[in-house]
Amino acid sequence: MxxxxxxxxxxxxxxxxxxxxxxxxxxxxxxxxxxxxxxxxxxxxxxxxxxxxxxxxxxxxxxxxxxxxxxxxxxxxxxxxxxxxxxxxxxxxxxxxxxxxxxxxxxxxxxxxxxxxxxxxxxxxxxxxxxxxxxxxxxxxxxxxxxxxxxxxxxxxxxxxxxxxxxxxxxxHDAEALKKLGHIWYRQMKFRYQPLDEIRCYFGETIAFYFAFLEYFTFALIPMAVIGIPYYIFDWEDYDKYVLFAGFNLVWSTVILELWKRCCAVMAYRWGTLMMKRQFEEPRPGFHGVLGINPVTGREEPVYSSFKRQLRIYLVSLPFVCLCLYLSLYIMMVYFDMEIQAHLYHEENQSDLSSLMLYVPSIIYAVVIEALNRLYRYAAEFLTSWENHRLESSYQNHLVLKVLVFNFLNCFASLFYIAFVLFDMKLLRQNLATLLITSQVLNQCVEAVLPYWLQKRRNQRVKKKVKELEKDVDLSLFEQVNLEKGMDTYLGTFDDYLELFLQFGYVSLFSCVYPLAAVFAVLNNITEIYSDALKMCRIFKRPFAEPTANIGVWQVAFQTMTIISVATNCALIGMSPQVNALFPDSKIELVLIVVLAELQPLSEGAFFNSESGYLQHLALALKFLMSYGIADKPQDIRIKLARLEFESLEALKQQQMKMVAESLKGQTP
Structure with a gap:
């Protein structure tokens, strides 16, 4: 009532x-x-x-x-x-x-x-x-x-x-609560679980779920890192030994995401967001159109033709995205030309300097990739806003799709080209290591170090008051407000999840070729936890809490990456000498068979004529069996939810029976 x-x-x-x-x-x-x-x-x-x-x-x-x-x-x-x-x-x-x-x-x-x-x-x-x-x-x-x-x-x-x-x-901000949270969160440099409940109470569920996923993903990477170190040390030149590592990678990438759903359900139930009813979504602030009547609510609000929106998407946004993808591929080919020139220079000089020059093209390409990703992000935001989506969820879905497609091609196209066209495993290892390490260093600088430095340069007085905010709980409201209104605005978890998504791609797609990828990812994420905590408490304004029960569309993005990793790892296994002995004429022929076997239905010819195709179908079947076999919610959570649903139905029945009884009571015999 x-x-x-x-x-x-x-x-x-x-x-x-x-x-x-x-x-x-x-x-x-x-x-x-x-x-x-x-x-x-x-x-x-x-x-x-x-x-x-x-x-x-x-x-x-x-x-x-x-x-x-x-x-x-x-x-x-x-x-x-x-x-x-x-x-x-x-x-x-x-x-x-x-x-x-x-x-x-x-x-x-x-x-x-x-x-x-x-x-x-x-x-x-x-x-x-x-x-x-x-x-x-x-x-x-x-x-x-x-x-x-x-x-x-x-x-x-x-x-x-x-x-x-x-x-x-x-x-x-609450100065006293912020001081306590910072003390147990990032001031004590200890490798331990984060205070997720305290983070949730202070920043809300959306921020808490990001840090929970960051922590979970970091711990999930540890088995890959532990296995990868001996593989790197003892089996660097023996590519065939990586077949087992690729097989483990297939299982690992699926299991960790399925187990995360269970962890997510437990936290969402404890925090009270698993059962929150979704409210009617209002038009987003940037939505505009001719004044009309909403057929659902009956209220006056802007109305915009969905046909016009589709025209903007397919006639402007889609061609622009395709043009950006072409530009990314063109830059990739320029990078390979630089690689050829660097190798020719090394062959002619055979010096320490020429050896270092072999890494210069990869480093330059990694920096260019990061720059293109960030420039494209601004363009994608402008285009998605121009498409004039009515709902914030629709806006976010179109933005995420644009950004993920470009980032995936921009970051991984060169790796696929090296692996399945050039068949150069040594260059693949070098390129993967350079892209991974360079992107991590740049992200740490751009997301934490640079904002902190700019804040210091912009206003020394603000920096002093930030320290006072944590030390002096009795800071006057006037000083606190003037301090916080000058801080940067936190724009959400989009970039943070995108960084983890690309990192997951580097690890799940090609870590069997470069086993240390998981090691560098773990080291990066440990520092990421502390740097992100620092920026949330010291650099940005406090964001509004937003109730949520999961990581949203990013769960789908990560699961899509696992499907791609199945094809990639099976193809890499199929390129090993043992499997490739079945196809002595051409490795390219083998790759084509792998791709065709993956794309066409499970016919007898596709299933049995290619060892790699057989392996891919078997791996996909195993993946979906694991996804089906691991429940999204633990048994006790499902029971509690079923009990609440039963009680709600019983209460509704009692209310209906009471209304019927009152109506019958009012009738004359």
Whole structure:
């Protein structure tokens, strides 16, 4: 049973500062008054029923801060908001249930005077949800800005942002909690499990799942690294010995992803996101179109033709992506020309310098690859935004697809060419090692070292206050807000997952040729954990928490990579002298048979005429059997979810029977 908002007074004189809203410096006073009134007004009047105060220092409004407002909420308002967004909390009977205000006393650690029942991240998420759902009623424009048109149902905050009136919204750090988290997370240089529950409480589930996956993937790489070291030391020139390593690689890449699903389900259940109901997805802020009626909600909102969107995708975006792929292949061929020149130079000189020159083309190519990946990312974001997707999920799916296709070809095309066209295993090992190590060093510099250095160069005073933020818990609110609003904005986990995806590709596709790939990946990820933790706590603004139950579309991306790795590893096994003895005429012929056997259906000729084709089908069958045999959720989690579903159905039956009984009671005999 939902509680009526109008029956509660959620005003509180002294509230906890949670969220900062910064408006443009030239924002008109009537706009400020109208917006603050919207924020504090009751829900029945179209407001958010939150608390708002201007940023002041020692009771005085200071120039430069008069356009900054602090948003908070009473404890009662946050509890009602928790019911609105569908937060799931632990009950006294150890079960996880959706929070409702009327049944609040059945939840563990709840007390009327306990303001810590909801984490600070959950409170900030609730406020963000309420601000984003501030919608126009009778207004036709933003007061003071006739060009900023409004219509019934339009998100006010999104209109303010698209018109440059709203600069930013960000959640405040908790200095004391941040200090404690940093101490147990990255200040102690110990190889141990991360404090994932604490990370989740402070940053939310999306950030916590990324660090959980980073940690899990690092530990999963250890068996590959342990096996790879002796293979590298003792069997460097004996390629046939790598057949066993490739076979282990096939099993490993499938098992770790299936086991991750189980770990993911356990964490999502414990954190209460496994059972959260997906809310109706609103249009993304950048979506635009002609004003119309949404057939589902009945509200007025922009409408854009899906046919026009498809034209933009297939006539502009797709040709552009193909052009970028061609450019990537052209640069790859330039790299191979550089390799030829380097080898000719070495053959003529036979010196230490000429030996070093053999690695120069690979290093240059690795740097160019990283530069192209980042430039293409900006182009992909622009194109995907220009396609004008209505939903954020659709936007993210198209962006991820564009980026992954280009990054895969840009990073791995040269490796496939060397392995299956040039058949040069020595060059393949050299190229793989150079690409892997160079990309890891560049990513560490770009993601952690460079932002930290730029922050230091940009404002020494900000750096000093960052240190004060962790040391001085009593830092004034005025100083804290001015400190944090100058920090960089965290853009999400996209680039972090992309880095892990490419790393997984290097390990799963060709690590049988270069077994130390897993070793370098482990070393990189250990430093990545600490550098990412540092940037989350020291460099970036605190991001809003976003409830999620898994790593999203990246799970599909990693699973797709495992399927590709089956074909790659089987082809590498098929190129060994033992298997290749069956095809003495041409290795290229063997590769063609492998590819055809993989692409065509399981016919008798394709299955038995090629040893490599047989191996690929067997490996794929084993992969899908393992995927089917390893349940996505542990047995105890499935039982708990089934019990909750059963109780919900029983409660629905009881409610329907009660309604039927009341209707029959009202009928005259």
């Amino acid at each position: 939902k509680v009526s908002w109008s029956s509660y007074d959620t005003y509180e004189a002294n509230f906890r500062p949670l969220v900062v809203v910064e408006l443009a410096k030239d924002t008109k006073d009537e706009t400020k008054e109208w917006l603050t009134q919207k924020i504090v007004d009751k829900k029945k009047n179209g407001g958010a029923q939150l608390l708002v105060k201007p940023l002041i220092q020692d009771g005085k409004e200071i120039e430069g801060s008069k356009n900054i407002f602090i948003i908070g909420a009473s404890n009662l308002r946050l509890l009602l908001g928790a019911e609105t967004v569908g937060l799931v909390k632990e009950c006294n009977d150890n079960s996880m249930r959706t929070f409702t205000y009327t049944t609040r006393k059945t939840f563990r650690n709840f007390a009327e005077d306990n303001h810590d029942f909801l984490t600070m991240a959950e409170c900030q998420y609730i406020i963000k949800h309420e601000l984003e759902n501030l919608r126009a009623k009778d207004e036709t424009m933003i007061p003071g800005y006739p060009q900023a048109k409004l219509y019934p149902g339009k998100s006010i905050m999104r209109r303010l942002m698209t018109n440059g009136i709203l600069i930013q919204i960000f959640p405040l």
